[in-house]
Ligand SMILES: [Zn+2]
């Protein structure tokens with residue numbers, strides 16, 4: 001069975017950064033950055049983690065809010081220090097005289113991360129998006145979201161301003177093989193999420209699951225036949241970071257062990273002076289970072305539009321550094 005989460009760079013390597021993380025069998029998705037975008041599945045987004053508020057990383061927020069405004073439930077947003085103010089001010093730039101207690105109960109939970117703590121606020125549509133400061137909690141080991149089965153950790157590389165990098169990890173992976181399901185005549189489907197949650201929680205063998213259209217099955221049957229537990233999948237997302245040792249160390253401590261890495265590779269080496277001035281990773285530096293992390297797959301993105309006419313050049317330079325042998329001095 002393929003990975004739980006399927007990542008997709010919605011706007012490709014040259015467009016505004018948006019990594020859409022689609023959860024298999026769940027009507028749920030997570031975003032890393034909210035550049036201008038319009039995927040069909042936007043209503044599935046439960047959490048959006050924003051690296052920083054440079055416009056091309058956040059300008060899709062209006063569209064996201066526009067589509068979510070009349071849906072019940074909570075949308076979670078998180079970013080670096082100052083993010084709660086920025087979202088509050090964005091909302092205050094609109095007129096909300098038509099929302100009241102009878103409006104759909106749509107809420108925003110907004111959090112900002114300063115490297116150690118998470119400061120949280122809530123803004124409700126019914127309350128014209130007035131800000132309520134909720135609390136400040138410790139983000140141990142940089143973990144800013146912890147749910148059954150997954151966590152998201154952050155660190156704050158320097159980009160002239162803090163630019164958050166994120167790593168999503170499955171805390172425990174349970175693979176259910178399709179061939180086994182075929183053997184016992186059950187279909188793949190959303191019911192497997194409940195099964196996996198039961199296995200993670202250690203529910204008893206007698207625990208009964210219902211399989212729509214196929215009756216019920218006890219967890220014990222699944223436990224004895226299938227579940228292979230392996231270390232979880234991890235996806236790291238790093239963008240807008242100057243190339244210096246401190247940033248490389250921060251990125252390494254966040255992304256070590258990640259199987260899949262999405263990493264900015266903005267400029268070619270020949271333009272390293274621009275990379276330095278704008279505090280971005282050049283393609284070669286990004287490739288070196290990915291190589292040292294020993295990730296299974298690395299995807300460079302956020303290429304400068306100055307290379308659109310030679311669009312393969314940034315990725316080529318990245319791949320060359322990613323594949324190179326370590327130089328022994
Ligand atoms: Zn930036």
Ligand SMILES: [Zn+2]
Pocket residue numbers: 054056057240302
């Ligand atoms: Zn950027």
